[in-house]
Amino acid sequence: MLLYKKILNKLIKEHISISTAESCTGGLLAYSITKNSNSSKIYLGGHVTYSNQLKVKDLKVKKTTLKKYGAVSKEIATEMVNGLYSKYKSNICISTTGIAGPSGGTKNKPLGLVYIGIIIYGKKRIFKKKFKGTRINIQKSCVNFIFNFLDKSI
Numbered sequence: 001m002l003l004y005k006k007i008l009n010k011l012i013k014e015h016i017s018i019s020t021a022e023s024c025t026g027g028l029l030a031y032s033i034t035k036n037s038n039s040s041k042i043y044l045g046g047h048v049t050y051s052n053q054l055k056v057k058d059l060k061v062k063k064t065t066l067k068k069y070g071a072v073s074k075e076i077a078t079e080m081v082n083g084l085y086s087k088y089k090s091n092i093c094i095s096t097t098g099i100a101g102p103s104g105g106t107k108n109k110p111l112g113l114v115y116i117g118i119i120i121y122g123k124k125r126i127f128k129k130k131f132k133g134t135r136i137n138i139q140k141s142c143v144n145f146i147f148n149f150l151d152k153s154i
Helices: 002-013 028-034 052-059 063-069 074-088 135-153
Strands: 018-022 043-048 092-098 113-120 123-130
Touching (some): 002 135, 018 028, 113 135
Parallel strands (some): 018 043
Antiparallel strands (some): 092 113
């Protein structure tokens, strides 16, 4: 919890804006930012695009990409974060898409597989992670990974 506050304070101090596009984390990332006072100074907003329909409508994810690669893919994480960046132009944009469970995993896309897209000042990184545990453990692990990455990157 202290890490989240540390990151938020740094973002506020340096006037670094942030926005989020979440699927598998279902708003937990946005909550982890907005539960802190003064987050409105830097958090522009976010989307919980749990359905493919909203990924297409709100973030301009291509239907052809969804059909070819599926919602849980580096391509979709990329299109989600690109769509978010195009919409808000925040200094930091973050997308999450994955399989949090308890079901839905396959041999090629197992339970706990998560793709995270992060744009910081125009530089994009896409991460492929495999988290373990229950649904909430996977979601929390994803958010913790993001905050740890931000701690090293800003």
